Amino acid sequence: MSGLSMARAKRIVGLGGTFRQASSSERIVRAVLADCAALGAQTIMFDGPALARLPHFNPENPTRTDAESALVEAVRDCDGIVIGSPGYHGGYSGLVKNAVDLLEDLRADARVYFDGRPVGLVVTAAGWQACGTTLSAMRDVVHAMRGWPTPVGVAVNSVEQRPFGPDGALTDDGVARAVRAQAQQIMAFAMAAVPAENVA
Numbered sequence: 001m002s003g004l005s006m007a008r009a010k011r012i013v014g015l016g017g018t019f020r021q022a023s024s025s026e027r028i029v030r031a032v033l034a035d036c037a038a039l040g041a042q043t044i045m046f047d048g049p050a051l052a053r054l055p056h057f058n059p060e061n062p063t064r065t066d067a068e069s070a071l072v073e074a075v076r077d078c079d080g081i082v083i084g085s086p087g088y089h090g091g092y093s094g095l096v097k098n099a100v101d102l103l104e105d106l107r108a109d110a111r112v113y114f115d116g117r118p119v120g121l122v123v124t125a126a127g128w129q130a131c132g133t134t135l136s137a138m139r140d141v142v143h144a145m146r147g148w149p150t151p152v153g154v155a156v157n158s159v160e161q162r163p164f165g166p167d168g169a170l171t172d173d174g175v176a177r178a179v180r181a182q183a184q185q186i187m188a189f190a191m192a193a194v195p196a197e198n199v200a
C-alpha cells in the first residue's frame with residue numbers, strides 16, 4: 001500500500017432518545033447525524049430502545065452484554081459524539097445517564113472517556129427552564145469526561161416549537177440551522193483534532 005492511504009471517514013456516534021415512537025430528542029440527534037453524514041461522516045445511532053437493552057450499570061460486574069460492548073466499542077473508536085436527552089424533572093434522563101455511566105469502561109484507555117473529541121448536546125423539553133438546566137448538566141458531564149462540548153447546543157421546546165412535520169422531518173428553520181451549525185462544529189473539530197499522544 002502506498003504512503004498516500006485514504007484518510008478514513010470520521011465516525012460520529014449518536015446516543016439518546018426515549019421509548020416514545022416519535023421521540024423528539026432522538027429525532028434531533030438523528031438530524032445532527034444526518035448533517036454530519038452530509039459532511040462525509042460515517043454515523044451510528046443508539047436510540048432509546050437500544051439504550052433500554054443496556055442493563056443497569058454495575059461497577060462490580062465486569063461481564064458485558066453484546067449491547068453494552070457495541071456501545072463501548074463504538075465510542076472508543078469514534079471521532080465525535082452526539083448525546084440527546086429529554087429534560088426529565090429538570091435534568092437528563094436515567095436512560096441516557098445509564099449509557100454514559102457504562103462508558104466508565106473507557107477509563108483506562110489511552111484516549112480516556114471522550115478525550116480530545118467534540119460532543120454535540122441535544123435537549124428537548126416541554127419548557128425553556130428544563131432546556132437550559134438539562135443542557136448545562138450535560139455539558140458538566142462532558143467536561144468531567146474530558147470531552148469538548150460544541151459551542152452550539154441544540155435545545156428545543158417541544159411544546160412551543162413543534163419542529164417536525166407529519167412525516168417526522170425537521171421543518172423549523174431555526175432548529176434546522178442550529179442542528180446544521182452543531183454538525184459543522186463537530187466535523188470541523190473532528191477533522192482538526194490532533195491525537196493526544198502527538199501533543200507535546
Ligand SMILES: Cc1cc2nc3c(=O)[nH]c(=O)nc-3n(C[C@H](O)[C@H](O)[C@H](O)COP(=O)(O)O)c2cc1C
Binds near residue numbers: 019023024089090126
Ligand atoms: C418523567 C418526565 C419528566 C419530565 N420533566 C420535565 C421537566 O422537568 N421540564 C420540562 O420542561 N419538561 C419535562 N418533561 C417533558 C419532556 O421533557 C418533553 O416532553 C420532551 O420533549 C420529551 O422528549 P421525547 O420527545 O424525546 O420523548 C418531562 C416528561 C416526562 C415523561
